[in-house]
Amino acid sequence: MKAVDAGPGAPMSPRSFAIAHQRPKSSFLGCSKITDYEILGKLGEGTFGEVHRAQSKKTKAHVALKKIIMHNEKDGFPITALREIKLLKLLSHQNVLRLEDMAVEHPARTDKRKRPIMYMVTPYMDHDLSGLLDNPTVHFTEPQIKCYLLQLLEGLRYLHENHILHRDMKAANLLINNKGILQIADFGLARHYEGPTPKPGGGGGEGRREYTSLVVTRWYRPPELLMSLKRYTTAIDMWGVGCVFGEMLLGKPILTGESDGHQLEIIFDLCGTPTEETMPGWKSLPGAEALSPRPRPGNLSQRFREKGSGAISLLRELLKLDWRARVNAHDALQHPYFRNAPLPAQPGDLPMFEESHEFDRRKFHDRKAALPPAPKGGTVGRGVLDSNSGPNSGFNTGEGFHGRNGANGSRYPRNGPPPPPPGERRPAWQRDRDRDLPPRPPVPHDYANGWDGAADHPDSYRGRGRDGPPRGRGGGGGAREAPADRDFYYPSYDREGGGGRREPPRDDRRRHDWDDRHHDWDRRRIDYDDRSRNSRTRSRSRSPVVRDRDRDRDYRR
Numbered sequence: 203m204k205a206v207d208a209g210p211g212a213p214m215s216p217r218s219f220a221i222a223h224q225r226p227k228s229s230f231l232g233c234s235k236i237t238d239y240e241i242l243g244k245l246g247e248g249t250f251g252e253v254h255r256a257q258s259k260k261t262k263a264h265v266a267l268k269k270i271i272m273h274n275e276k277d278g279f280p281i282t283a284l285r286e287i288k289l290l291k292l293l294s295h296q297n298v299l300r301l302e303d304m305a306v307e308h309p310a311r312t313d314k315r316k317r318p319i320m321y322m323v324t325p326y327m328d329h330d331l332s333g334l335l336d337n338p339t340v341h342f343t344e345p346q347i348k349c350y351l352l353q354l355l356e357g358l359r360y361l362h363e364n365h366i367l368h369r370d371m372k373a374a375n376l377l378i379n380n381k382g383i384l385q386i387a388d389f390g391l392a393r394h395y396e397g398p399t400p401k402p403g404g405g406g407g408e409g410r411r412e413y414t415s416l417v418v419t420r421w422y423r424p425p426e427l428l429m430s431l432k433r434y435t436t437a438i439d440m441w442g443v444g445c446v447f448g449e450m451l452l453g454k455p456i457l458t459g460e461s462d463g464h465q466l467e468i469i470f471d472l473c474g475t476p477t478e479e480t481m482p483g484w485k486s487l488p489g490a491e492a493l494s495p496r497p498r499p500g501n502l503s504q505r506f507r508e509k510g511s512g513a514i515s516l517l518r519e520l521l522k523l524d525w526r527a528r529v530n531a532h533d534a535l536q537h538p539y540f541r542n543a544p545l546p547a548q549p550g551d552l553p554m555f556e557e558s559h560e561f562d563r564r565k566f567h568d569r570k571a572a573l574p575p576a577p578k579g580g581t582v583g584r585g586v587l588d589s590n591s592g593p594n595s596g597f598n599t600g601e602g603f604h605g606r607n608g609a610n611g612s613r614y615p616r617n618g619p620p621p622p623p624p625g626e627r628r629p630a631w632q633r634d635r636d637r638d639l640p641p642r643p644p645v646p647h648d649y650a651n652g653w654d655g656a657a658d659h660p661d662s663y664r665g666r667g668r669d670g671p672p673r674g675r676g677g678g679g680g681a682r683e684a685p686a687d688r689d690f691y692y693p694s695y696d697r698e699g700g701g702g703r704r705e706p707p708r709d710d711r712r713r714h715d716w717d718d719r720h721h722d723w724d725r726r727r728i729d730y731d732d733r734s735r736n737s738r739t740r741s742r743s744r745s746p747v748v749r750d751r752d753r754d755r756d757y758r759r
């Protein structure tokens with residue numbers, strides 16, 4: 203499909219974008235029944251749903267089914283999921299995951315739930331990059347890294363030229379098949395971008411309007427977002443590409459911050475402390491006011507010295523502190539790194555690997571599984587973990603409409619992760635390997651705090667509703683109910699002595715005021731925590747978010 207650029211002066215509205223991007227009708231099946239697919243096993247558990255592998259009974263093609271879970275049946279089909287579906291239906295590029303069908307599962311007669319469960323159907327991909335990199339038997343060669351990176355940049359150039367911000371660029375969202383094709387997945391946070399599309403030689407350019415800065419998973423979050431820039435650009439995705447590139451080079455994530463403050467610190471360690479030269483105007487960013495980082499030159503060349511000057515040079519371009527000067531996808535594709543030996547491999551020449559998905563590592567390795575997770579929310583929550591059931595569990599069992607079940611909404615029960623289900627796919631290499639990494643970072647607070655999206659355009663692909671106070675349900679560890687007319691998820695902080703999250707008033711003009719008041723309220727909650735617990739209790743019981751904020755405060759001091 204031809205990229206459509208309305209030109210710098212005339213950004214496209216989501217509606218005109220949709221009209222300009224109609225995919226041929228034949229490329230989308232429509233709505234099938236879940237019984238048209240044979241479920242083969244669980245592939246992943248994202249923030250917003252579970253992903254299962256299945257085979258189409260008609261075509262025999264292997265597919266992935268992403269279950270759209272709803273916390274509350276009465277909330278209806280989540281509008282943010284609708285937006286993700288709508289966007290995915292428009293996109294058509296070799297390096298962007300394609301939505302092929304929607305499948306519906308009607309509840310059994312005996313089932314209490316009334317609404318059907320919907321599944322998004324995409325082609326099955328053998329790996330996600332995160333899972334693949336975690337496999338100790340897999341070692342990427344330089345031509346292979348170049349091949350994946352080229353495909354990632356092609357996919358991103360397509361998205362950016364079409365005014366789409368992905369906003370959750372990370373290795374786990376890059377799917378790879380055994381034909382060597384890489385595809386960008388998970389458009390749950392993507393949105394229409396109203397700024398000018400990046401121009402050759404023009405970096406990311408200047409942002410035109412404000413969006414929420416609480417997007418992108420922490421390890422992949424660029425410094426400008428960590429410092430709360432709201433007028434950001436497509437350059438936020440390019441930072442994520444830099445992190446993924448570094449991760450492919452080193453075989454593990456390169457910036458594994460334990461809190462937002464720590465994340466900034468390690469970015470400064472790598473890229474140098476910002477100055478007016480390297481990041482003009484950084485001091486006036488809202489999140490930088492209290493920062494006085496110790497000066498350091500950055501150690502990028504040192505850390506990647508074995509990877510060659512070409513890789514270092516491209517990495518430097520992608521990990522530029524100054525988002526305006528950060529290389530865009532178009533220019534990155536022209537970087538000499540791809541023209542110098544060893545040349546990029548062709549996808550078809552790449553070796554085949556044992557299938558690997560992030561979920562396997564999370565379930566069997568990652569300490570994240572055992573931690574109380576950061577509050578997560580958004581469109582759809584987490585179903586009950588089908589730990590002790592077969593691969594088809596969750597299908598016609600009614601799980602799709604369950605709420606979250608663990609402490610603080612953990613995907614796991616309070617006592618930590620369950621034992622692996624009998625017979626579930628489990629690559630041998632994942633049983634005996636523990637990597638020395640901190641727990642995976644939480645998804646952006648944005649997912650959790652419905653109000654953050656309020657800064658976004660109403661047409662945002664992940665915009666949030668805004669009116670009315672939430673109806674709290676209280677009770678430790680549970681989710682708070684969202685108002686029926688909205689697709690919010692309110693994580694509960696009751697155990698922390700706070701209440702649930704609140705959301706901004708409907709009136710846009712009051713939104714920013716509200717945000718400020720909300721932050722005050724947040725701070726008060728942290729103070730409350732400090733006062734009300736001795737330090738030992740606190741370190742045991744504070745949620746990661748509150749802990750992060752305390753740590754951030756210390757860093758900022």
Ligand SMILES: Nc1ncnc2c1ncn2[C@@H]1O[C@H](COP(=O)(O)OP(=O)(O)OP(=O)(O)O)[C@@H](O)[C@H]1O
Pocket residue numbers: 245246247248249250251252253265266268299324325326327328329330374375377387388389390559560561645
């Ligand atoms: N088409 C697919 N083929 C194979 N595996 C897939 C596919 N789609 C998703 N997965 C697996 O499921 C995981 C979660 O999928 P996805 O990122 O779309 O869900 P999410 O709920 O939005 O997750 P996140 O928490 O990252 O936002 C992926 O990391 C991947 O391992």
